[in-house]
Amino acid sequence: MKNRLDKSIIIQEALKELPSPSRRLLMKRAVTLGGLSLLTGCAVTDEKSAENMLMKISMLNDDVQAWLFDPNKLAPTYPESMMTKPFPFNAFYGPEDIPEIDEEDYQLEVSGLVADKHSWTLAELRKLPQTSQVTRHICVEGWSAIGKWGGVTFATFLNHIGADLSAKYVGFKCEDDYYTSIDMPTALHAQTLLTLTYDGQTLPPEYGYPMKLRMPTKLGYKNPKHIVAIFVTNTYPGGYWEDKGYNWFGGS
Amino acid sequence: MVMNSDQKIVHPFWLRTFHWINLVAVILLILSGWRIYNASPIFAFTFPKEITLGGWLGGALLWHFAAMWLLFFNGLLYLFLNTVTGRFKARFFPIRFGDVFSELTAAFKGKLAHDDLSEYNAVQKLAYLFAVVFIVLLVLSGLVVWKSVQFPLLRELMGGYDNARIVHFFAMSALVAFTAVHVMMVALVPKTLLMMIRGR
Numbered sequence A: 001m002k003n004r005l006d007k008s009i010i011i012q013e014a015l016k017e018l019p020s021p022s023r024r025l026l027m028k029r030a031v032t033l034g035g036l037s038l039l040t041g042c043a044v045t046d047e048k049s050a051e052n053m054l055m056k057i058s059m060l061n062d063d064v065q066a067w068l069f070d071p072n073k074l075a076p077t078y079p080e081s082m083m084t085k086p087f088p089f090n091a092f093y094g095p096e097d098i099p100e101i102d103e104e105d106y107q108l109e110v111s112g113l114v115a116d117k118h119s120w121t122l123a124e125l126r127k128l129p130q131t132s133q134v135t136r137h138i139c140v141e142g143w144s145a146i147g148k149w150g151g152v153t154f155a156t157f158l159n160h161i162g163a164d165l166s167a168k169y170v171g172f173k174c175e176d177d178y179y180t181s182i183d184m185p186t187a188l189h190a191q192t193l194l195t196l197t198y199d200g201q202t203l204p205p206e207y208g209y210p211m212k213l214r215m216p217t218k219l220g221y222k223n224p225k226h227i228v229a230i231f232v233t234n235t236y237p238g239g240y241w242e243d244k245g246y247n248w249f250g251g252s
Numbered sequence B: 001m002v003m004n005s006d007q008k009i010v011h012p013f014w015l016r017t018f019h020w021i022n023l024v025a026v027i028l029l030i031l032s033g034w035r036i037y038n039a040s041p042i043f044a045f046t047f048p049k050e051i052t053l054g055g056w057l058g059g060a061l062l063w064h065f066a067a068m069w070l071l072f073f074n075g076l077l078y079l080f081l082n083t084v085t086g087r088f089k090a091r092f093f094p095i096r097f098g099d100v101f102s103e104l105t106a107a108f109k110g111k112l113a114h115d116d117l118s119e120y121n122a123v124q125k126l127a128y129l130f131a132v133v134f135i136v137l138l139v140l141s142g143l144v145v146w147k148s149v150q151f152p153l154l155r156e157l158m159g160g161y162d163n164a165r166i167v168h169f170f171a172m173s174a175l176v177a178f179t180a181v182h183v184m185m186v187a188l189v190p191k192t193l194l195m196m197i198r199g200r
């Protein structure tokens, strides 16, 4: 309930603050029926109210998905022989814009509702217990691919930094200016990994070097790559695609 | 006969309401679904952008995940009321398969029997039941595509995530085919449309 209120206030604010031209444009297109304007009822021709209604329903769908989410249900795992090769590269930019990150300069910032806010080096992260899994990555577009990611169980990391596990959100900021956020139950799911490797090798740049949060219970756009900052919060942080209209929970 | 179908309420008010709400939901779902399909086509074709809804993938998904509730709850109530009122049994059963055959041959010869519109003929019964089954299949395969981790049994029944997409697509195609024939038949016997609007 509170969760929804929070978000609806933020969405209201976002809608009021209309100088966000890209969002305006995308939503405008969302309520325009190609050549089928005849089919638009009164609620639909009124663009503003249609987009309000659709965003509200999307927020209700967040709640439904949070309710459906069973923390003990595991995504299927596969034998390595079923891995998709090559695993597709996917981002909101082309491969030429993949950020170049130097291990020497890299630090993972931690902030928000956590006890220990010190920044992490990759060496420190590699000292935490490591695990790996072969799971299916499902993209919002509909395609899927199987890959093998290895790293630290995210719940272990959250416990290490003394995160407030009753907080609502964990947010991520990335080197490529991507950002997203997830619900705490998903953050604590046994298969949610802070991954440092792909197929046994250091995570290559195209898959998110130096680290990607991998959640087989969420769609691809919820899995941030090139993470540089993690924060725990009760204030809805949104996300790059989510702010443009993709569903926030985005779970599978 | 004519008296009968003119006076008696053939389609109760609730049924007509469900039918037209269902039509709205199906149109929204199919048109937005085609836009979603275009984002990652399963086959070697895409749907012309002009006949899709949503503008971009995110917009289409918003429409799809809104209209699905309309289809779902509308369909659930339709099944519930048809069952508790006994209308299903009265209206759809028995289906005589001999009649299905003879009606089809008659129809292909251009002779549609429509003297008594207060009852469905055997082909109609079968077609409507198929429509209901395909909508159920659409909802179930849709659940797997939407929440493949949360519904493991359904997922395995559909043959996994990727296969559920194909099931979803074919159930959609079957429903579109049904709707095309359905609307054609209604056009041939326009009186039925009047009945579906005012009940008699």
Ligand code: HEM
Binding pocket: B015, B019, B022, B023, B026, B091, B117, B120, B124, B128, B129, B131, B132, B175, B179, B182, B183, B186, B192, B193, B194, B195, B196
């Ligand atoms: C413009 C579109 C449509 C029109 C004009 C239309 C018209 C009609 C009419 C006139 C009937 C009654 C037939 C009779 O009394 O003999 C009917 C029944 C029915 N229609 Fe449609 N229809 C349309 C779209 C659809 C769609 C999209 C579906 C489902 C996907 C559908 C499913 C059904 C079903 C299941 C029945 C039987 C309902 C029952 O008796 O329980 N219709 N329709």
